[in-house]
Amino acid sequence: MKSRDMPACIQPACIQDERSRTAIQRTAPIVIVLLAWLLPGGLPAAERPNILFIFADDLTCQALSSFGDHRQLLDTPYIDRLAREGMRFDRCLVTNSICGPSRATILTGKYSHKNGFYNNSTSSFDSSQTTFPKLLQGAGYQTAVIGKWHLVSDPTGFDHWHVLPGQGIYYNPPMIRMGEKMEHRGYVTDLITELSLQWLAGRDRDRPFLLMTQHKAPHREWSPPTRLLGWDADRVYPEPATLFDDFSGRSRALADHDMGLLRTFTPLDSKFVPPPEIDGADLAAWNAYYEPRNAAFREAEPQGDALVRWRYNRYMHDYLGCVKALDENVGRILDQLDQEGIAKDTVVVLASDQGFFLGEHGWFDKRWILEESLRTPLLVRWPGRTPAGSRCEKIVSLIDFAPTFLEMAGAPVPSEMQGRSFVPLLSGKTPPDWRTSLYYRYYEFPLPHRVRPHLGVITDRYKLVHYEGSGVDDWELLDRQIDPLETKNFLDEPGHADVLRELQSELARLQAEVDDLTPPPRTAFGRAPFPEEVDPTAPATPRQPRRRKAG
Numbered sequence: 304m305k306s307r308d309m310p311a312c313i314q315p316a317c318i319q320d321e322r323s324r325t326a327i328q329r330t331a332p333i334v335i336v337l338l339a340w341l342l343p344g345g346l347p348a349a350e351r352p353n354i355l356f357i358f359a360d361d362l363t364c365q366a367l368s369s370f371g372d373h374r375q376l377l378d379t380p381y382i383d384r385l386a387r388e389g390m391r392f393d394r395c396l397v398t399n400s401i402c403g404p405s406r407a408t409i410l411t412g413k414y415s416h417k418n419g420f421y422n423n424s425t426s427s428f429d430s431s432q433t434t435f436p437k438l439l440q441g442a443g444y445q446t447a448v449i450g451k452w453h454l455v456s457d458p459t460g461f462d463h464w465h466v467l468p469g470q471g472i473y474y475n476p477p478m479i480r481m482g483e484k485m486e487h488r489g490y491v492t493d494l495i496t497e498l499s500l501q502w503l504a505g506r507d508r509d510r511p512f513l514l515m516t517q518h519k520a521p522h523r524e525w526s527p528p529t530r531l532l533g534w535d536a537d538r539v540y541p542e543p544a545t546l547f548d549d550f551s552g553r554s555r556a557l558a559d560h561d562m563g564l565l566r567t568f569t570p571l572d573s574k575f576v577p578p579p580e581i582d583g584a585d586l587a588a589w590n591a592y593y594e595p596r597n598a599a600f601r602e603a604e605p606q607g608d609a610l611v612r613w614r615y616n617r618y619m620h621d622y623l624g625c626v627k628a629l630d631e632n633v634g635r636i637l638d639q640l641d642q643e644g645i646a647k648d649t650v651v652v653l654a655s656d657q658g659f660f661l662g663e664h665g666w667f668d669k670r671w672i673l674e675e676s677l678r679t680p681l682l683v684r685w686p687g688r689t690p691a692g693s694r695c696e697k698i699v700s701l702i703d704f705a706p707t708f709l710e711m712a713g714a715p716v717p718s719e720m721q722g723r724s725f726v727p728l729l730s731g732k733t734p735p736d737w738r739t740s741l742y743y744r745y746y747e748f749p750l751p752h753r754v755r756p757h758l759g760v761i762t763d764r765y766k767l768v769h770y771e772g773s774g775v776d777d778w779e780l781l782d783r784q785i786d787p788l789e790t791k792n793f794l795d796e797p798g799h800a801d802v803l804r805e806l807q808s809e810l811a812r813l814q815a816e817v818d819d820l821t822p823p824p825r826t827a828f829g830r831a832p833f834p835e836e837v838d839p840t841a842p843a844t845p846r847q848p849r850r851r852k853a854g
């Protein structure tokens with residue numbers, strides 16, 4: 304607080320009595336200093352860091368060189384910088400692996416059954432709930448969210464919001480700024496960064512900030528900026544070992560999916576047709592890149608495995624091109640912190656709403672409790688706290704983000720939040736009672752990808768999963784140590800009998816702990832009623848390209 308902002312009654316000039324003026328004059332600097340430092344969060348203002356939350360959509364660890372994948376799919380030097388200068392979390396797990404539910408969980412620190420946002424089909428976020436941005440705002444932070452929101456109701460708890468309607472689109476995306484519709488030209492990831500930089504430039508420099516820069520990329524249909532088309536020089540990508548998984552010995556829930564490169568990929572996914580919103584020079588560049596390659600595809604007419612391989616390579620070019628653009632934009636925003644000299648006062652957190660399959664099990668998309676979609680990248684750079692280049696292997700989760708941000712700001716964490724602050728982990732200290740298991744529950748079925756509702760318990764090594772609905776009622780026990788690719792069910796293995804019993808009781812304990820003991824409402828399951836009206840024998844049908852719903 305500057306002296307010109309002080310309430311008049313504590314300005315020395317309003318004191319009449321000579322003796323008391325002397326006394327007040329003596330103590331005033333102390334009072335001013337106390338007022339300036341003891342802002343409502345409990346921590347002195349100067350110790351309350353800015354928080355820059357860079358959030359991606361469907362960004363997966365396999366695509367980041369800082370996390371490493373044997374395929375070495377992409378170099379992400381700017382995101383790697385956060386890993387080099389901060390902490391990498393190897394097991395940040397989500398609790399319901401889709402977009403809106405993850406966002407609601409991050410904001411509230413609660414599971415879907417507590418915050419009411421179960422799926423992307425029928426849920427709408429109850430914005431009267433307590434969220435960490437509201438609490439930070441109340442504690443004196445200036446708060447902003449820019450980019451993808453995807454929670455149906457308008458953002459609350461932000462001094463400034465400028466968001467994509469619904470899913471948002473890649474090129475020339477319309478946006479909504481504080482309730483007002485705005486037209487924009489350009490590529491969505493560049494634009495969200497640009498708007499974030501503008502907000503940073505115009506912020507109040509006397510207060511700490513929370514800036515949530517939330518990207519659409521690399522969400523389906525994975526449209527890179529036209530400047531990056533052909534960035535990979537037509538590389539033939541190494542394949543994941545499970546590209547042709549036949550799901551033998553597993554629950555029918557897995558085989559009955561509708562998210563396969565063979566079964567589900569649409570002409571829009573394949574880039575046989577341009578995204579409806581692209582125009583002008585971008586459309587010309589788009590056609591110049593895709594058309595000759597599409598013509599070669601038509602000429603070759605690949606079928607079966609060859610078709611899967613062709614789609615996998617196109618998918619990698621497009622998805623990774625989106626990630627490359629994201630990486631460049633992370634670099635831009637980190638540079639800005641350096642240029643302003645505020646990097647040392649700013650915690651930077653990079654994460655995604657879940658992971659994603661990059662051809663593993665023949666899939667794209669997310670949703671399953673399996674590693675690729677369960678795990679989300681998490682990098683945290685907190686100068687003076689996180690040891691540079693450090694790694695944490697403990698299980699943390701999206702339910703922990705709200706408590707963590709609040710503790711960073713010195714604000715109290717409401718007891719109703721179900722997560723736990725991982726601030727101690729950031730300093731390299733593991734509380735002795737840190738969790739060794741996590742509860743997971745996914746609901747949305749049957750659309751859009753025919754992933755059966757399932758729930759389970761996850762430990763460092765094992766998972767016990769229950770799939771149910773539409774003719775399926777199966778349990779699976781996965782053992783990542785013996786079977787890291789998660790292709791085998793150990794449920795009936797005699798050697799796993801003790802583990803099974805332990806996991807069963809751990810699951811029951813967690814369900815009681817998170818208070819998920821009553822059946823979810825029918826609306827939890829999405830667009831179609833669950834489960835009676837779904838024909839379990841119906842084959843999955845490939846969908847036609849469609850225009851996006853107005854968001």
Ligand code: SGN
Binds near residue numbers: 403423470522523668
């Ligand atoms: C949303 C989902 C995607 C899904 C499409 C399907 N993302 O975009 O997972 O592929 O719908 O659309 S999410 O952010 O909402 O989770 S459809 O038109 O083919 O049904």
Ligand code: CA
Binds near residue numbers: 361
């Ligand atoms: Ca997502």
